[in-house]
Amino acid sequence: MGGLTPSGTSSADILRINPSTGKSTRIATLSQPVHDAGGARLGSRYVVFGGGAETVLGAVQAYTPGQASSTIIGRLPRLRADLTVAGNGTGTAYVVGGFDGAKPDSSVLATTDGTAFKTIATLPVPVRYGAAAAMGNYLWVIGGDRGTAPTTAIQRISLATGAATVTANLPAALDHAVAVVIKGTMLVLGGIINGHPSSIIWRLDPTTGTVVKAGTLPQAVSMPAAAVVSGAAYLLGGESATTLGTVIRIQPTN
Structure with missing residues (x-):
């Protein structure tokens, strides 16, 4: 849903992708074109939060x-891309981090309907x-950009108490990556390291809050969309x- 086109404009496309073949079909449009947004499925609806176009958005x-x-059902408490x-x-x-047009946003929001936060x-x-990504009783935030430079911080938030801590550091500063949970294992995929797209797959150890290298993607990629379907990312x-x-499938072998 949405994204940035090769010409640098925000897309309004809603695409359906067949996980068996990788074939994509345009099935609908967003009412507001957007990129650098976040998305989740809530009930029977697919919800897109904030993002950017010509300005930072809150829709x-x-x-x-x-x-x-799509229809606009509400607004974030603050503008956020x-x-x-x-x-x-x-x-x-859970809406995590982002940028309000001036600085990174530190608040973590929870919603069940996309209207109340x-x-x-x-x-x-x-x-x-x-x-x-959320796993068990915790929400994990891996890397990211502090506004002036990427960070190595691995952050853990208790979903029960809201307590947030830095548990460890990545081997290298990383941003523009994605995290997925497959069969109880959290993987951090791609991103940018030292200014270049990465092909590294990291695995999180939730006991120690550290990561280890777990594999390599077939190509380096930053800022992809990610989804988990039937035990594959x-x-x-x-x-x-x-x-x-491209559509890349990641399926753990053990």
């Missing part, structure tokens, strides 16, 4: 399959373009030397 858009376009949204599998979406935590290291598009149109 929340929802799409119900079968409709011709470059954010990450993580789901917990039980109907709650609750601040549940404050990031010790405010970031935009961080990788985030899919990276959709993103950037490398150019804007990408």
